[in-house]
Amino acid sequence: MCLIVLFGGSGDLSRKKLMPSLYNLQCQGKLSEDCHVFAIGRRERNEKEYIKALKEGAFSNSRLGGDERAWKSLSSRIYYRNFDFGDGAAYERLEAEMSKLENEKGLSGSRIYYMAVSPDYFTLITDSIGKAGMNKGAKGSYRRLVIEKPFGRSLESARLLNCEISRVFPEKDIYRIDHYLAKEMIQNIMGIRFSNAIFEPLWSRDNIDNIQISVCEKDGVQGRGGYYDGAGALRDMVQNHIMQMISLICMEPPISLEADEIRDEKVKVIKHIEKIKGGNLKERMVLGQYSAGNVDGGDVAGYRDEEGVPSDSATETFAALKLEVANRRWKGVPVYIRTGKRMSRKLAQIVVQFKTFCQIHGFEPYKEPMPNLLVIRVQPKDGVFFQFNMKKPGSTEEIVTQQMDYCRSCEYSENTPQAYERLFEDVIKGDASLFTRWDEIEGSWKIIDEILSGCTREEQNMQFYEAGSMGPDESEELLQREGRRWWNI
Ligand SMILES: NC(=O)c1ccc[n+]([C@@H]2O[C@H](COP(=O)([O-])OP(=O)(O)OC[C@H]3O[C@@H](n4cnc5c(N)ncnc54)[C@H](OP(=O)(O)O)[C@@H]3O)[C@@H](O)[C@H]2O)c1
Incomplete structure (x- = not known):
């Protein structure tokens, strides 16, 4: 079994x-x-x-409550060590101590190094691990690196970071976290698509009118204004979580459930996303920044008045885009995405809107029905929603829209592992399917970089929106121009 080294353990x-x-x-x-x-x-x-504080945190944050026996056993195997990440000699001391423990306990020598630290330290720590020889274990053991988001803040910085860590760990041992991938309903996208005969045959431009991905938050920057202002919605949400959601919803079925087979298919989707550049930006993108408003009955400050945010900040706290996966399956189907802070609802979901049914001779009285919608709810509720039409009971010809709404967490809440639990299990097993491979990250940075660097501020179409709204009006217009609307289900 392994040693887990948590850099940033406090x-x-x-x-x-x-x-x-x-x-x-x-x-x-x-x-x-x-x-x-x-x-x-x-x-x-x-x-x-330190361990006492951990216990309080574990008992209050765990869905399983307080289990004294389990805690006693785990806590006897937790050690706190302090040193500055820049202190090279400290890594050698740590290596000596860990090797001694491994020898004494007859452990395999397998280790997981987890970077729960600011991205500024990713390179320094990895480099120091390499210099202290901590990246290479005995034959049959593994040494894995787990790295938190954000992975770079541009294509160039991501490439540089990747180059630095790849000097110390091979790609197969690098686990880049996108905790969204471990959310139950994100994992379930493949399950829903590939295990239902009623969906997969319809899953293409022939039957799907558009796809909408929304990740909306009510929260503002929550004291992290300094960090957020250097990022913005495109880098903080679109480059990682939303690109991953697009790739899972649009990918071809992988040949197997092996990590690399899945990631091969996901990366193809990202590579097929049509570039958005200066010329077509205005019709395809709306950026926004929240001004003061009211969320859940409480007044909240505007973004520029948040702590750590410059009073003339041009950072976007909202982004809506129309993307297109320009391959045979999806060409012509808009993939609308939106994400924002300080919105009226906390909502993460994928809506697949099917084309409306063409009228069959003899059924003219059934006027144009509402479209079928399949909604994969990610949070706050998680589950599946399906909208369909049926005749109103009685002698009338009126068609009414009905919904089936399945709440997964209502049924399985006790047994569902938290995202990080699943991720730890997978790193220990060596299953990288829920982690992002370098070419996925590189591909999505290319898209974001082109948007951010390929246009002027004016072309970026920045709008203000009131906190507690669903974003700028221009985001509604993005869809209305094409006879569509956002589904806030
Ligand atoms: N917090 C979250 O919920 C969350 C969610 C998703 C992703 N992340 C990512 O996870 C990472 C960590 O975030 P966090 O919120 O846990 O940060 P944090 O609370 O600021 O913790 C930073 C940790 O790094 C240690 N540290 C900082 N500078 C150090 C140095 N020079 N030498 C040695 N230790 C040093 C700190 O030790 P001391 O306490 O002793 O100073 C602390 O343990 C970031 O990349 C973040 O983006 C965080």
Whole structure:
């Protein structure tokens, strides 16, 4: 079994997500008793106090509640060490300590290095791991690197980062996290598509009118204004989560469920997304920034008044785009995407709108019915919604629209692993299907880079929208121009 080294072990992500996930795995008997965790932070901390704080975090953040026995076992295998990431000698000390433990306990020498740290440290830590020889284990063991988002902030910086980490770890041992991929309904996209005879044969330009992907948040920048202002909605949400959703919804069936077979198909979709450049930007993109408004009955500040945000910031907190996957299956089908902060609803979903049924002779009284919609709900509810038409009961010819709404979390909530739990399990197993490969990241950065660098500020069409709305009016117009609308289901 492996050692897990959590760089940033005292940070927010470790406290709220990573340690509770390891605890959940322990509760379910999915974490080997031979798995030890080294948590690395900068500040000196009393290890007992640190572990006590972890316990509170794990018990309050876990869906499984407090299991003293499981915690006792896990916590006896957690060690807190502090050093500055820039201190090269500290890695050698850590290596010596870990090797000693591995020898004493007869462990395999397999290790997972998890970067729960600011992206500024990704290269420094990886490089130091390499210099201390921590990237190479004994024959039969593995050394894996898990890296949090964001992976670069442009194509160039992503390439540079990739080049640096690839010097130390081969691609097969690099696990780039996009925690969206571990969300149950995102994993379920392939399940719904490839296990239902009523959907897959219709899954193309012949029957689908458009696809809409929305990832809307009510939250603002939540004290991370400084970080967010250097990113914006396109880099923070579209380049990663939304591109992954497009690729899963539009990909061809992979030959198998092997990680690389799935990723081969996903990357083809990204490569087929038609470029958006200066000339056609205005018809295909709306960027927005929230001004002061009201969310859930409470007044909230505008983006430029958030802490850490310059008063003349031109960073977008909203983006809506019309994309197209220009291959045989999808040519001509708009893929509308939108994402934003401080919107009236928290909503992550994919809507597949089918073409309206052409009238059959004799059924003219059934006027134009509403389109069939298949909605894959990701959050806050998760499940599947389907809209269809039927005749109103009685002697009338009137057609009415009905919905079937399946709530997955209502049925399986207790048994569903949290995203990070699933990701840990997969890294330990060596299953990379829910992690992004370099060519997927490179392909999606190319698209975002072209949008951001291929046009002037004016062409970017930045609009203000009131906090607590569904984004700028121009986002509605993007679809209305083409006789369509956003479905806020
Ligand atoms: N927080 C989340 O919910 C979340 C969600 C998704 C992705 N992420 C990503 O996860 C990463 C970590 O985020 P976070 O929110 O956990 O950050 P954070 O709370 O600021 O934690 C940073 C960690 O790094 C350590 N650290 C910082 N500088 C160091 C140095 N020079 N030497 C040694 N240790 C140092 C800190 O140690 P001290 O505490 O001792 O200073 C702390 O353990 C980021 O890439 C973020 O984008 C976070």
